Amino acid sequence: MILQKKEKYLQIALNSNLQEAELIIKQLPISKRILVEAGTPLIKIYGTEAISRIKQLAGSQAYVVADMKTTDLSQQEVRMAAEAGASGIVCLGVSPIETIDLFIKECKSIGVDSMIDMMNVQDPLMILKKLKTPPDVIILHRGVDETEFSKEKQIPYYQIKQIKDSYNILIAVAGGDTIKEVRQAIFNDADIVIVWKEFYQASSATAKLAEDFLKEIK
Amino acid sequence: MLNPRFKYLQIAFNRSLPEVRQMIGLLPVSDRILIEAGTPLIKRYGVKGITFLKDCWEQKLQKPGYIVADLKCMDRGSTEVKAVSSAGASAATCLGLAPIETISEFINKCEAAKIDSMVDMMNIQFPFEILQKLSKLPQVIVLHRGVDEFEKQIPLYDINKIKGTYNVLISVAGGENLRSATSSFFNNADITVIWRQFYETPEQTAQLAKEFLELVK
Numbered sequence A: 001m002i003l004q005k006k007e008k009y010l011q012i013a014l015n016s017n018l019q020e021a022e023l024i025i026k027q028l029p030i031s032k033r034i035l036v037e038a039g040t041p042l043i044k045i046y047g048t049e050a051i052s053r054i055k056q057l058a059g060s061q062a063y064v065v066a067d068m069k070t071t072d073l074s075q076q077e078v079r080m081a082a083e084a085g086a087s088g089i090v091c092l093g094v095s096p097i098e099t100i101d102l103f104i105k106e107c108k109s110i111g112v113d114s115m116i117d118m119m120n121v122q123d124p125l126m127i128l129k130k131l132k133t134p135p136d137v138i139i140l141h142r143g144v145d146e147t148e149f150s151k152e153k154q155i156p157y158y159q160i161k162q163i164k165d166s167y168n169i170l171i172a173v174a175g176g177d178t179i180k181e182v183r184q185a186i187f188n189d190a191d192i193v194i195v196w197k198e199f200y201q202a203s204s205a206t207a208k209l210a211e212d213f214l215k216e217i218k
Numbered sequence B: 001m002l003n004p005r006f007k008y009l010q011i012a013f014n015r016s017l018p019e020v021r022q023m024i025g026l027l028p029v030s031d032r033i034l035i036e037a038g039t040p041l042i043k044r045y046g047v048k049g050i051t052f053l054k055d056c057w058e059q060k061l062q063k064p065g066y067i068v069a070d071l072k073c074m075d076r077g078s079t080e081v082k083a084v085s086s087a088g089a090s091a092a093t094c095l096g097l098a099p100i101e102t103i104s105e106f107i108n109k110c111e112a113a114k115i116d117s118m119v120d121m122m123n124i125q126f127p128f129e130i131l132q133k134l135s136k137l138p139q140v141i142v143l144h145r146g147v148d149e150f151e152k153q154i155p156l157y158d159i160n161k162i163k164g165t166y167n168v169l170i171s172v173a174g175g176e177n178l179r180s181a182t183s184s185f186f187n188n189a190d191i192t193v194i195w196r197q198f199y200e201t202p203e204q205t206a207q208l209a210k211e212f213l214e215l216v217k
Helices: A018-027 A040-046 A047-059 A076-082 A098-109 A124-130 A143-150 A160-167 A179-187 A206-215 B017-026 B038-043 B049-062 B077-086 B100-111 B127-133 B157-164 B177-187 B196-200 B202-216
Strands: A009-014 A032-037 A063-070 A088-092 A113-117 A136-140 A172-173 A192-195 B008-013 B031-036 B066-073 B091-095 B116-121 B140-144 B169-173 B191-194
Touching: A009 A018, A009 A063, A009 A172, A009 A206, A018 A040, A018 A047, A018 A206, A032 A047, A040 A047, A040 A063, A040 A172, A040 B038, A040 B077, A040 B140, A047 A063, A063 A076, A063 A113, A076 A088, A076 B038, A076 B100, A088 A098, A098 A113, A098 A124, A124 A136, A124 A160, A136 A192, A136 B127, A143 B100, A160 A172, A160 A192, A160 A206, A179 A192, A179 B202, A206 B100, B008 B017, B008 B169, B008 B196, B017 B049, B017 B202, B031 B049, B031 B100, B038 B066, B049 B066, B049 B077, B066 B077, B066 B116, B077 B091, B091 B100, B100 B116, B100 B127, B127 B140, B140 B157, B140 B191, B177 B191, B177 B202, B191 B196, B196 B202
Parallel strands: A009 A032, A009 A192, A032 A063, A063 A088, A088 A113, A113 A136, A136 A172, A172 A192, B008 B031, B008 B191, B031 B066, B066 B091, B091 B116, B116 B140, B140 B169, B169 B191
Antiparallel strands: none
């Protein structure tokens, strides 16, 4: 695994367009604890160019996550994301178990981190139990549409400890965007906090915001 | 936009764009053929892949053809539908496994953009459970065995069960030969999706398409 188990990370998801992405990346503080994500819409709009462009902008040392949300044809998708420069690649937990197994295997053989996104999965442990090998990272995720249209849906923080008690893997939390939610994730022992809303468009506050988030995540 | 009285053949393309251009050039001219920009193709080339396929097919048909964007939307229904419809897609797909909020938003946004909505039931045991939760139905339900799920069978008996209750078209994906295409149409499917034979032997595109097209006449 490329990520360190002892560190806490801030993952900044870029979702609007490549021009905004460039402005945002330029303002980010240099830190090994920042992971830059090529969001799914960006990949679907620009293709793997979104990944390679972000890697180029963030620098050769940067850790880029490709939010491919793979559901099928794992091998093909892992290879194209890795070739474009991704260090971590995302597969959906709702996909067929065969897809997830192939995905993890391909990530391992290429040497990139495998991340399984548990959006809309009731019990992530049920999925983990079925896998041949566990992934490097599990993402607990409340989707954007879920957040928008069903405000009562919560991120299940209690699952973090549940999973970590049984598996030696990192946990990322996505779907909360305020400082309060970031604190809550870290308090509950998350290793990676994924944010996007505050980083959708670049502003004069982008740099400060990233620094503030980083301070919370220790 | 699809005619419920017709049967359609949907060919999914996942090779490089220059190869896809050649393959589309080899297809017979037919309204019964739907051209799909496969998920890996979209993730590799982005929406310009969709526009490229649209242009190639239009050149061949000498009029605009039907392009399916296999988005496999899981979240952000609105953003993704807008992106592919402005790229020229006639239909887009959403995962049945996505949160209900996403599927509903996806169907609404497709309707607003005047493109057909297709919900892909890959890895869903009971498509009915999803359909019952939707306030608005999609135009098409895709029954789908994923490529990575090589051991499973496509539940063809679901076709008539769904059609008996809901006014939707049924597309079947994951069968790879003439025999499975024949049996999906025999079981009342409206669309059959194929890709592997085209992907593996692109030089035989013309012959393959002709054989499959016999089934939808």
